[in-house]
Amino acid sequence: MPAASSPLPIAEVIPALRAALAAHPLVVVQAPPGAGKSTALPLDLLQEDWLAGQSVIMLQPRRVAARAVASRLAEGLGEAVGETVGYRVRFESRVSAQTRLEVVTEGILTRRLQRDPELAGVGLVILDEFHERSLNADLALALLREVQGALREDLRVLVMSATLDPDLPVRLGAPLVESAGRAYPVEVRYLPTDPVGRVEDAVARKVRQALAEDEGDILAFLPGVREIRGAAAQLTDSGALVLPLYGDLSVKEQRRALLPDPAGRRKVVLATSIAETSLTIDGVRVVVDGGQSRTQAFDPATGLTRMVTGRVTRDSATQRAGRAGRTAPGVAYRLWSERTQPLLPPARPPEVLEADLAPLVLELAAWGAPDPTALAWLDAPPAPRVDTARLLLRGLNALDDTGRVTPEGQRLLEFPTHPRLAHLLTGGAQAGLGPLAADLAALLEERDPLPPGSGADLTERVAALRDGRAGRGDRGDAAVLERVERLSRQWRGLLGVRPDNAEPDAYALGELIALAYPERLALAREVLPGGARGRFLLAGGQGVALPEGDALAGAPALAVAHLDARALNPQNAEGRIYLAAPLALSTLDARAGWAEAVRWDARTGTLLAQRERRVGALILETRPLKDLPAELRVAALAGAIRAEGLHLLTFSREAEALRARVQSLRHWHPEADWPDLSDAALLDTLEGWLGPVLGTARTRDDLGRLNLLPALEALLPWPLPQQLGDLAPTHLTVPTGNRIRLEYRADGSPPILAVKLQELFGLEQTPAVNGGRTPVLLHLLSPAGRPVQVTQDLRSFWNSSYFEVRKDLRGRYPKHPWPDDPWTHAPMKGTKRRGV
DNA sequence: CTCTCCCT
Numbered sequence: 001m002p003a004a005s006s007p008l009p010i011a012e013v014i015p016a017l018r019a020a021l022a023a024h025p026l027v028v029v030q031a032p033p034g035a036g037k038s039t040a041l042p043l044d045l046l047q048e049d050w051l052a053g054q055s056v057i058m059l060q061p062r063r064v065a066a067r068a069v070a071s072r073l074a075e076g077l078g079e080a081v082g083e084t085v086g087y088r089v090r091f092e093s094r095v096s097a098q099t100r101l102e103v104v105t106e107g108i109l110t111r112r113l114q115r116d117p118e119l120a121g122v123g124l125v126i127l128d129e130f131h132e133r134s135l136n137a138d139l140a141l142a143l144l145r146e147v148q149g150a151l152r153e154d155l156r157v158l159v160m161s162a163t164l165d166p167d168l169p170v171r172l173g174a175p176l177v178e179s180a181g182r183a184y185p186v187e188v189r190y191l192p193t194d195p196v197g198r199v200e201d202a203v204a205r206k207v208r209q210a211l212a213e214d215e216g217d218i219l220a221f222l223p224g225v226r227e228i229r230g231a232a233a234q235l236t237d238s239g240a241l242v243l244p245l246y247g248d249l250s251v252k253e254q255r256r257a258l259l260p261d262p263a264g265r266r267k268v269v270l271a272t273s274i275a276e277t278s279l280t281i282d283g284v285r286v287v288v289d290g291g292q293s294r295t296q297a298f299d300p301a302t303g304l305t306r307m308v309t310g311r312v313t314r315d316s317a318t319q320r321a322g323r324a325g326r327t328a329p330g331v332a333y334r335l336w337s338e339r340t341q342p343l344l345p346p347a348r349p350p351e352v353l354e355a356d357l358a359p360l361v362l363e364l365a366a367w368g369a370p371d372p373t374a375l376a377w378l379d380a381p382p383a384p385r386v387d388t389a390r391l392l393l394r395g396l397n398a399l400d401d402t403g404r405v406t407p408e409g410q411r412l413l414e415f416p417t418h419p420r421l422a423h424l425l426t427g428g429a430q431a432g433l434g435p436l437a438a439d440l441a442a443l444l445e446e447r448d449p450l451p452p453g454s455g456a457d458l459t460e461r462v463a464a465l466r467d468g469r470a471g472r473g474d475r476g477d478a479a480v481l482e483r484v485e486r487l488s489r490q491w492r493g494l495l496g497v498r499p500d501n502a503e504p505d506a507y508a509l510g511e512l513i514a515l516a517y518p519e520r521l522a523l524a525r526e527v528l529p530g531g532a533r534g535r536f537l538l539a540g541g542q543g544v545a546l547p548e549g550d551a552l553a554g555a556p557a558l559a560v561a562h563l564d565a566r567a568l569n570p571q572n573a574e575g576r577i578y579l580a581a582p583l584a585l586s587t588l589d590a591r592a593g594w595a596e597a598v599r600w601d602a603r604t605g606t607l608l609a610q611r612e613r614r615v616g617a618l619i620l621e622t623r624p625l626k627d628l629p630a631e632l633r634v635a636a637l638a639g640a641i642r643a644e645g646l647h648l649l650t651f652s653r654e655a656e657a658l659r660a661r662v663q664s665l666r667h668w669h670p671e672a673d674w675p676d677l678s679d680a681a682l683l684d685t686l687e688g689w690l691g692p693v694l695g696t697a698r699t700r701d702d703l704g705r706l707n708l709l710p711a712l713e714a715l716l717p718w719p720l721p722q723q724l725g726d727l728a729p730t731h732l733t734v735p736t737g738n739r740i741r742l743e744y745r746a747d748g749s750p751p752i753l754a755v756k757l758q759e760l761f762g763l764e765q766t767p768a769v770n771g772g773r774t775p776v777l778l779h780l781l782s783p784a785g786r787p788v789q790v791t792q793d794l795r796s797f798w799n800s801s802y803f804e805v806r807k808d809l810r811g812r813y814p815k816h817p818w819p820d821d822p823w824t825h826a827p828m829k830g831t832k833r834r835g836v
Numbered sequence: 837c838t839c840t841c842c843c844t
Contacts, residue, residue, distance in 0.1 A: 062841070090843055107843030115844070136842070224839070247841065273840055294840055307838050351841095359843085416843040452837040547837095564838055578838065 008036030013179045014044050021124075021156050022050055025148050026174040028159045032181030033277075033322050037160050038128050039072040042101055045124060046084075050156070054123030055100045057112075059140060061129050062274070063089040063105055064254060069128075070094070070103040090416065091486060106136030107416060110363060113143050114413070117151060117367075124156040129277055130168075131161040131315070133350035133378075139360055142375040143367065149376075162277070163315055171378060184325040186287075190338040199223065199290040200230035202335050206288045207231070207268055211240055214331055216285025217260075217267040219275060221320050223294040223309045228270045235268060245271035245281075248447055250479050257281065276319045285330040289320045295348070298356045299565050306564045315347045350379045357381050357389040362398055362409055362419050370403035395518060396423040415494060417445060424516040425491055433508055435492065435500035439465055440512050442487035444561050448579065449476035449484060455551050458513070458561060458581045462504040470501040509581035513559035514591065520560040521588060522580075523618040536560075536577070539616030544575040557583040591615050596625055598632040600640030605700030607636055634694060637703070638686040646679050648703050649690075655709045660744035661728040662716070667748025668727075668770050675715045678746065689715055727770050735762040735827035742769065742776065750792060754779040757788060757805075758816065758828035766794040780805075783813050798823050 010031060020027045031037045042058055045051070060066040070087035077084055086095030087103040095102055104112075113119065125144055127137055144157050161168060169176035195202045203220050210218050218240075222228050228244045235242045245257040257269050258281050269281055273293050293316060297308045312320070317334065324330025334341070352360075357372075360381065364372045373380045393399040398409030398419055405413075412422035421441045428437025443449070443461050450461060465488070467473040468481050492499060514521055519540035525532060534546045534553035544563055546553050562579040597612045609628045613621040641648050651659070659677040666674045675681075682689070693711040697703055716724060728751070731739040736759045743752040751769060753776040766775040780789045780797070788805055791797045806818045819825035 088844090105842065111844040132841095134841080226837070226839090246839095248839080276840095294838090296840070307840085414844085418843090447839060562838085576838080 008040050009034075009180045009182045010036040010041050013177050014041070017041070017177045018045075018048065020175045020177055021045070021048070021158065024175050025153070025155065026145070026157045026159070026172060028161065028169040028172060028174045028176045029179065030161050030164050030168075030176060031179035032164075032183065033162055033319070034181045034183040034326060035179045036182070037179065038069050040076065041160075042126060043073060043076055043085075045126075045158075046100055048124075050154075051123040054121055055102060056124045056126065057109065057119075057122055058101065058103045058126040059109055059128055059137065060103055060105055061132055061134050061137065061277075063092075064251075064274075065129075065277070066103045066105050067092075073101060073103070091490070106134060106140060109140050110136060110143070111416065113140070113147070114363065114366060117147055119147065119152065119155060122155070124158060126158045126160060128160045129162065130159045131163040131165065132277070133348075133352075135351040135355050135360060138350060138352045138378055139363070142377050145376045146369075162319070168378075183322060184327070184329040186321050186325040186329070187331045188321055188334060189331060190334050190341065191336060194337050194340055195335055198227075198230070199292050199335070200227040201234070203227075203270075203288055203290045204231045204234035206333050206335060207235060208238060210286045210288060210331075210333065211238055211266065211268070214286045216328065216330065217269070217281070217283040218286040218288060219269045219271060219281055219284045219323050220288040220290065221275065221293075221312075222270055222272065222290050223292040224272060224307075227290070228272070231270050235270075238268070239266075240268045241265040242268045242270065245269050245275055247272065247274050248480070250482075253479075273316065275323065276316055281323070283327060285324055285328055287321055287324040287330065287332040289317055289332060289334050291317075291334060291336045298354060311344055313345045313347050314341070317341075317344065352377070352379055352381050357385045358392050358419050361386055361389040362393055362405065362413065365393075365399055365403060365405040366410060366413050370399075370405075393419060396420065398423070415491070417441065420516040421445060424512050425495060427515040428512045429495045429497065431511070433512060434495045434497035436462070436504060436508055437512050438488045438491035438495060438497065439484075439500075439504075440509060441491055441516075442484045444516070444579070445487055446484045447477075447480050449480040451477075456546055456577050456580050457506070457550075457552050458509050458579050459504050459506040461579070462509065466501040466504065469499060472501075506582050507584045507587070510557075510559040510583035511587050513561050513581055514583070514587065517559070517561060518591070519616060520563070521583060521591070521615055521618065522558040522560050522577075523588065523620075524556050524558075535574070537617060538575075539618050541617040542575055544577050546577050546580075550577075552577075552580060552582060555582040557585055557588050559583045559587075585620075588615055588618065589613075589620060592618075592620050596632070598625070598628060598636040600636055600643065602640070602644065607633065607640070607698040609633070609636075609698075630691075633698075634687050634691040637694060637697065638690065641686055641690075641703070642683055646683055648700060649706060649708060650704045651708055655712055657730060657741075657744065658709065658712050660746050661724060661730070663746035664744045664748050664751065665724065665728055665770075668774065674720070677712065677715070729769060732767050732769075732776065734759045734767075750774050750777045752777045752779055754781060756781045756783060756785070757809075758783065760794065761819065761822050761825040761827040763827075764795060764798075764823045766792055782809060783816055795823075 017029060029037055042056060046056060060069055066087045066089050070081050070085055073085040074081045082094035082096050083098055085101045086099040088095055088108050089105045127141060130137055148155050200222060203222055207218055207220055222231060225246055232242050232244060241261045243257040245254060260282055261267050291312050292309055293312050294307055294309045297306055321332035324332050361372055369375055372386055373383060390399060390403060396419055397406055398412050400406050411426055412419050415422035415425055421444060424441050425437050428434060439462050449464055454460060464475040465481055465484055467475060469485060521539040522536035522544060525535040525537055536544050536558055538544055552558060558580045560577050560580040563575045563577050565575045592613045592615045594611055594613050598609045601608050609625040611623045611625050612619050662674050662677050689711050693706055697706060728744060731741050732753055733739050734755055738759060740753055740755050757780045768775045775792050778791050778794060779787055782788050789801060802822055810818050817828060
């Protein structure tokens with residue numbers, strides 16, 4: 001059992017770590033929470049000789065954690081933050097000339113590397129919480145390895161991970177230093193069965209039980225703010241101090257959740273996954289894990305993201321449970337059954353495999369790596385995602401066609417935000433809309449300040465922000481608006497504009513949104529066939545809708561900023577619009593261009609050939625296209641046939657026979673050059689063989705009426721037609737002089753000759769095709785055309801089965817002759833005798 | 837009743 005006063009476990013491995021870092025540029029430390037790796041180890045390393053007085057940068061994935069870790073480290077030195085130990089996060093830094101250990105969040109390091117790739121004066125970079133595999137931590141590591149290889153062989157990198165993953169040091173080619181943790185035992189308790197119903201209800205129930213049965217403060221994990229509010233409402237009469245904890249809270253509110261209640265009451269903290277790592281909440285001895293977590297899923301097909309609530313991963317659950325054992329032995333209630341536990345996903349995939357890569361691709365292009373996949377990644381960003389990101393960035397004029405950063409791209413990087421919003425800011429400023437762009441970009445980055453049910457119109461949000469700023473009113477969530485204003489101030493500073501508190505122009509907002517989200521311009525379906533009020537089509541092709549009764553529903557066009565790709569109607573994949581501004585049709589029109597469109601309309605079965613004025617999928621105006629170039633028509637019809645199937649074409653009996661004959665010859669003579677007339681091959685080569693006979697066909701009926709025989713015959717150059725006739729004749733002449741059609745099969749089996757038995761009287765041997773090499777398969781028929789026998793050996797039929805068959809036929813067809821010597825008897829066409 | 841986390 002660990003005791004709080006004993007030396008930290010990490011102290012035992014410090015000599016090994018020093019040795020490793022002295023010898024290797026990259027070292028991995030794996031130590032469970034409580035080992036002291038974040039709060040003690042960096043101070044020890046500051047004394048290293050190889051550091052030669054240079055400073056240390058320590059990366060933290062979250063701002064709260066960066067501040068907290070810096071405080072703990074400074075405390076360890078008996079100093080204030082900002083002396084030897086400082087921190088730097090967005091909007092806030094506490095560093096001084098004497099600072100030698102700087103705790104920073106991830107984006108700060110990326111930007112610093114851009115400005116100063118050599119990291120002058122820095123001897124060691126520590127990547128803490130690396131097991132989280134955040135996009136920026138992966139990026140930082142890739143960049144740091146690049147720096148080590150090219151510019152700074154002396155730079156050390158220390159990767160710290162709270163989970164034991166033997167793979168990590170192997171994949172990094174780095175020595176591993178492993179430390180024990182120091183934590184009190186935590187007893188994990190599962191439910192007997194998986195719960196049904198809402199997670200907030202189950203969590204509230206379990207918290208009540210824990211308040212009655214267990215000691216110490218309680219930390220409960222819920223997927224999001226909504227559930228936290230729901231659970232809090234059920235616990236108001238519990239007697240405990242119930243505090244929410246999530247990222248959108250102000251620093252002050254977060255601190256309340258972290259510190260003990262001054263009044264000494266028991267504390268219940270209802271938290272999102274923010275409390276999973278980094279934050280130590282004093283006095284927590286009970287964890288209630290609701291078993292869910294909410295994450296953002298990026299859909300590469302639409303380029304849209306949506307929130308998804310999923311089951312907690314096993315490594316997250318371990319982290320959550322560990323929170324109960326930081327200060328004393330504890331208990332962790334897991335609101336799922338022990339049987340379910342092994343079925344949970346082990347860990348979240350690294351963010352780089354799932355995220356929107358536009359910011360990363362732009363960063364790397366500016367870094368001088370237009371091909372991001374070429375860096376030394378632990379997991380390389382997936383190439384299709386990189387392509388999607390490049391496409392977007394080219395649309396924002398941030399990259400050129402070769403993937404290199406443009407001057408506009410460089411400019412976008414001056415704004416610490418997504419390239420889309422940076423483009424909104426620069427483009428807006430150029431259009432003289434700088435102050436509005438600053439307000440809008442800030443609003444789009446933050447949570448919606450207005451309560452649910454306020455409608456989707458962004459104009460209302462800008463008005464609320466400006467009213468607050470001008471002291472005209474206090475609509476909306478004050479804490480959110482305060483954060484929005486801080487962002488807006490940052491943007492105004494970078495743009496060099498002053499705040500504007502006038503009534504916002506709704507249509508100007510639409511134009512600004514179009515700069516950031518060109519594929520989210522939307523046209524009302526009301527103007528389209530079958531459209532309904534409030535439903536829109538995005539330029540990107542996706543259908544979206546406003547909630548019932550939204551005031552924007554009457555707008556002819558919208559610029560949509562925030563939407564959830566599938567929230568409104570998962571059945572037809574219709575998205576839900578959360579934030580938008582009305583768009584003037586003239587704005588849409590100004591962005592539109594004429595293009596020739598030749599495409600198959602599957603609904604009506606016709607070839608559409610028109611000039612269209614369009615923005616992406618939005619068609620504003622059409623004109624018929626005269627003098628349609630033949631190759632466009634052929635390509636469109638070929639595409640239609642490929643999409644709907646070869647059955648759009650009608651192969652006549654002759655055409656099918658020709659195909660079967662040629663396919664048979666391909667089987668019989670694979671060495672010869674018979675063309676492939678199979679379905680697959682014909683579909684592959686439609687343009688070539690069908691093109692010449694398409695004429696003016698433009699409907700499904702036209703296609704069905706085409707005479708395909710000449711087109712197929714054209715595929716047989718001389719001397720193939722003659723050889724085809726010789727080797728695979730269409731008909732055979734039987735002893736009566738009748739020409740009987742042969743039925744060929746594409747699989748090369750012998751062709752079938754269906755013929756009345758009597759017509760073969762006088763014929764001794766099975767007739768053959770393929771130059772006499774392939775006897776036909778005889779389907780011998782009765783005088784009435786009924787099948788009697790199938791044979792490929794006529795001689796043996798005459799000698800044996802014929803006499804069996806004759807008994808039966810004689811009874812049924814007494815007027816017909818049934819001779820004893822069929823092979824010499826004259827053939828018969830009917831009942832009347834012909835010939836001798 | 838969308839909103840885990842992050843940015844010179």
